[in-house]
Amino acid sequence: MSLNVIDLIKGQLGPALVSQAAAQFGESESGISKAIGGLLPAVVGGLANNSDNPGVLDAITNASSSGILGNLLGESSNNSVISNLLSTIFGDKLSGLVNSIATFAGISNNSSSSLLNLVTGATVGSIGKYAADNNLGQSGISSLLNDQKGIVSSLLPAGLSLASLNIGDWAKGYKFDNDNDAIKTTSAEPKTDFTGSTAPTETYSSGNNEGGGSIWKWLLPLLLLIAAAYFIWKQCDKKTTTTTLSSTDSTGVTNDTMAAVTPSDTTGTMTVTKVDENIDLNGTSLKGYKGGMEDQMITFLKTDGYKNAANDDALKTKWYDFDHVNFKIGSSNQLEANSEGQLQNLVAILKAYPDAKIKIGGYTDKTGDEAKNLKLSKDRAVFIKDWLTKQGVGGQVLEADGYGSQFATVDASASNEARAVDRKMAVRFAK
Secondary structure, three states, rough: OHHHHHHHHHHOOOOOHHHHHHHHHHHOOOHHHHHHHHHHHHHHHHOOOOOOOOHHHHHHHHHHOHHHHHHHHOOOOOOHHHHHHHHHHHHHHHHHHHHHHHHHHOOOOHHHHHHHHHHHHHHHHHHHHHHOOOOOOOOHHHHHHHHHHHHHHHHHOOOOHHHHHOHHHHHHHHHOOOOEEEEEEEEEEEEEEOOOOOOEEEEEEEEOOOOOOHHHHHHHHHHHHHHHHHHHHEEEEEEEEEEEEEOOOOOOOEEEEEEEEOOOOOOOOOOOOOEEEEEEEEEEEEEOOOHHHHHHHHHHOOOOOHOOOOOOOOOOOOEOOOOOOOEEEOOOOOOOOOOOHHHHHHHHHHHHHHOOOEEEEEEEEOOOOOHHHHHHHHHHHHHHHHHHHHHHHHHEEEEEEEEEOOOOOOOOOOOOHHHHHHHEEEEEOOO
């Protein structure tokens, strides 16, 4: 299945940035989130429609070294490269896009324009970084962009369609409108958009159902096949849930211990399908899993579990596994795509509860040299601690430690997929 580049970008546009943008532009956070949800598919679509444009490819290639991802709110607004890029991909339809998003999200045109620059900066920066990390040349970038054409329209939030964005023939690059098909929205099966709201699925009906040349005689079965393949792929994207235990060594001291629930566990196991939901953080929605890390941590804080804990010993037996914070194999300073989104959620939680303190833990499987495993897991935990510090919550991260394979439960001879449960990062509350 082709990479969805929007997943590369979401980590740059998490709750922390939404809050900062709302304060800077004088808008509500819900309006900023709604606008980003509409702009992101539009920008990716615009780049996809210009996947062979040398100017577009040059901008993406050079973005990884520009430092734009490090200062999106400051760097994007006055960046001439971004301004030229937007003129290239949208032309005279640019103002129509800005106006449509402003109306849709309930924000000013100035804020909509600034957010368009910000989202474009995050997009070219993220794609450029991905290309640099994976040694993609301009032909590879072109191919990656071209692959997005078939999925962008399905990612638009409720209330928006390609037709409603006032961008005219631009939408025809998606091949949904090549035979004058009318695009309309129905109340079919709901879907979740970028902002977390539930949207009706867009369906497309031909303006002329007669004649043997209708595109839908072959396109509709193809779309259904793609949808079925995507559903099967998502069902396979499950993780084994983990629980935490405590052990006492010969000195009677309780150690930080993690034990994975595996099929061989005599207490039984249950496979959980994780589905993105809105997790409430004191009125702010975080994207996460019901029963996942964010949900568990927020529930614990809301019930005053942290406040009432007498000391660190009362907290050290409960760890919360990151659901999707992963490092590239063998790396201690390169996160996999999409990992920053959950780290941004953790930042939001810590800012909402400034008295809470945490500890970061890193774990490996049983393969390889244990001394190297300990160092790797420690370095990864320190990397996350440093990352959180850069987001302004370093004072709440008391410690970062690595445990190597000390608590791994899956044998080294098992498959890579089976051992994945032991390769993780986790967080616990601390005092």
